[in-house]
Amino acid sequence: MAGIRLVRTLDAHLRTWRPYTIWYPGLVGLAGAVLAAEPHVNGRLFAAWFVPTAIWTAAHYLGDYLDRDLDAISKPQRPIPSGRMRPETALACGALLAAAACVAALVCNWRTILLLAVGISGSLAYNGLFKARGLWGNVVRGALTGAAFAFGTMMAVPFPPAELLPFVVVFWAHDAASNLVGTLRDVAGDREGGYATFAVRHGLRTARRTAAALYGLAVATAVIGVLAVPGDRAAYVLVVLLAAAVGCGAFRLVLGPEPTVTPRVALRAHEVLVAERLVLADALLVPRLGPAAALGILGPLLVLTIGVQRTMRSGHEFPREDRPQPAH
DSSP states (O other): OOOHHHHHHHHHHHHOOOOTHHHHHHHHHHHHHHOOSOOOOOHHHHHHHHHHHHHHHHHHHHHHTTHHHHHHHTTTTTTTTTSSOOHHHHHHHHHHHHHHHHHHHHHHHGGHHHHHHHHHHHHHHHHHGGGEEEGHHHHHHHHHHHHHHHHHTTTTSSSSOGGGTTHHHHHHHHHHHHHHHHHHHHHHHHHTTOEEEHHHHHHHHHHHHHHHHHHHHHHHHHHHHGGGGSSSHHHHHHHHHHHHHHHHHHHHHSSSSSOOOHHHHHHHHHHHHHHHHHHHHHTTHHHHHHHHHHHHHHHHHHHHHHHIIIEEEEEEEGGGGGGOOOOO
């Protein structure tokens, strides 16, 4: 019995981490550190990866704690409403991870204290306040990933270089777009739970067009950003365009003539964007590290992300009776 309880506990924590998303914030932070300066110091590169990852994971714990009543309505299979994790456990794990991130960051650069405060308070405010306030929720959510890039640069230099600030816009706009696509599958549950998301307020058609516009801003800014990157600019642009081609495939799923989009289709589109954004972040590693090293980092992360999404994600997003069934 003890073994079964342990497995259930570990499974609950693993599902809370959302391991299909966990690689992205660290990769964004790492990209900031790699671009900001050379030579690269391994300890600082590790901090650039670890701190955004820890805060991202802490945000999942704290978000699930704050969303436990809403999840009890629309996603009762999740760890807290299903009883596999106590709310107090989620709160404690989130606080512990946030504290560890703060210690690691301040040891490397005390000037990051403002970004840490923005990241942690923004994560709490997203779930506790802005998620239910239309486009503000998506804007705040995107800003957290933009802050992760700025933080990464500060692991290499005292302050974010001005020429790299457009990449903050890239990750802000991309994550806002991705988050907005993610809300398309939750409209019914959000409406029932009283969450006035942008899709609930303005409808699916306006929401998906707004998401596409934000995604277009991200890609356009990334292409213009070639002027700020050192090294192999042609390879950088090629990887950005590859990411854009994959992203367009995601938006083709939700931008049809139909006035509505099913939760399952919205989930598939978001799954594509979750993989695509790794390619976009990895593009920023190309100028400094070269295509071979950047691909060596990207390959395993893509395999893990796609594999875990296929095996775990639908069970986390949909109650058992609503899960997509495999094709025969």
